[in-house]
Amino acid sequence: MAKPKVGFYDITGCQGCLLSVIFNEDEILDIINAVDIKEFRFIMGEKYDGPLDIAFIEGAVVSKEDLEMVKRLRERSKVVVALGTCACHGNIPSLRSFNEKNIEYLKYDKKNEKQKDFGEPSPIIKHINVEYCVSGCPPDREEVKRFIKEILLGKTFYNYQDPVCRECKLNENGCLLDHDKICLGPLIKGGCRAVCPTSGLECYGCRGLIDDASFEDYFKLMKEKGIDPVMVKKHMETFAGIEINEKLKGTKWEKLH
Ligand code: SF4
Ligand code: SF4
Ligand code: SF4
Incomplete structure (x- = not known):
């Protein structure tokens, strides 16, 4: 059976979510062996623009470039996973929508060339449908591990629902x-x-x-x-x-x- 084609991508974030995948040190080798990783800039230089079985995306949408990237990944992927709090909830990038008047440095975001003509920062899930959200800043390593294992076994992943x-x-x-x-x-x-x-x-x-x-x-x-x-x-x-x-x-x- 062909290995699933998987890609790990980031838009505007801090890369902490992608590191939470890498930092599963023992398991990352198992993951690499179980899937066909087509793109993951922390571990390989190649770029890939073909179809994917699973796309993991970290970060919030803060610019036109971010939006184009998530839309393109949606078109190319059977399953899209919003990885981390920025992708699922907006997180720190969206803070300026509520706290601009209280946090001086957030005002400088709007002067950024890429962001100035774009609306307020928002999570990926506001722009595209995703099959899964694995939240957390960064996501819990054990949960990321469980998620990847369950998905590779063809199971449905369920988020923890209790407080x-x-x-x-x-x-x-x-x-x-x-x-x-x-x-x-x-x-x-x-x-x-x-x-x-x-x-x-x-x-x-x-x-x-x-x-x-x-x-x-x-x-x-x-x-x-x-x-x-x-x-x-x-x-x-x-x-x-x-x-x-x-x-x-x-x-x-x-x-x-
Ligand atoms: S306790 Fe859990 S949900 Fe709350 S901020 Fe910490 S990691 Fe996030
Ligand atoms: S969710 Fe947290 S760890 Fe992940 S990209 Fe956003 S700020 Fe970084
Ligand atoms: S039991 Fe108390 S300290 Fe623990 S998560 Fe709930 S409110 Fe916070």
Whole structure:
């Protein structure tokens, strides 16, 4: 049986997602043996413009060039995987849509030649249909490994659906909310093994919202703790701001800045 043709690509991002594939050091050799890698600039120089079985794409769409590239990859590929938070949720590149007035350096983005006539930065999934989103900034290495194995075995990959709190509890951590920290664990999909709270850091939401995220309960809890709701909203916008602002449309938190 012919090996699946696979390509790894990046538009505007930091390459951290592609590194999360490479850094599966032991497994990368198995992956290379199991597939026909047609393009992956970290490990080979060749360019390829033919059909693909699977295209992994890292990064957010911030320019015409990015948009053309993702559209072209969509046309050429049976399966497209949005890899990482930039590709799935917009992440840091989309921050300027909400925080420009507060973060001085983000204004310089708009003076960039490639970006100045383009709209706001946005995730790949706003422009093309993708078969899978593997979120995370960077994605969890173990999840990337599981994803690639399951896809190569012809299985369907399912994203983890429970909140980060579930894995946090399994890790027997104390709760950061008890220390008045803005931890988004109750609102955000896990699958990262609750790596941030397990290291004593708040969850900033890099894997996107669970289906039934309750903003009402979360803002109420923050209010009881005396935490400024503007701070809470800014925290929420860090990684998945586009998705969160869409959910908050029409609510009393929509214009909170
Ligand atoms: S998701 Fe994070 S690691 Fe991946 S490209 Fe974006 S900023 Fe880099
Ligand atoms: S620390 Fe965060 S992730 Fe862990 S239980 Fe508390 S709110 Fe949930
Ligand atoms: S704990 Fe939150 S911010 Fe940290 S990796 Fe998991 S989802 Fe992302």
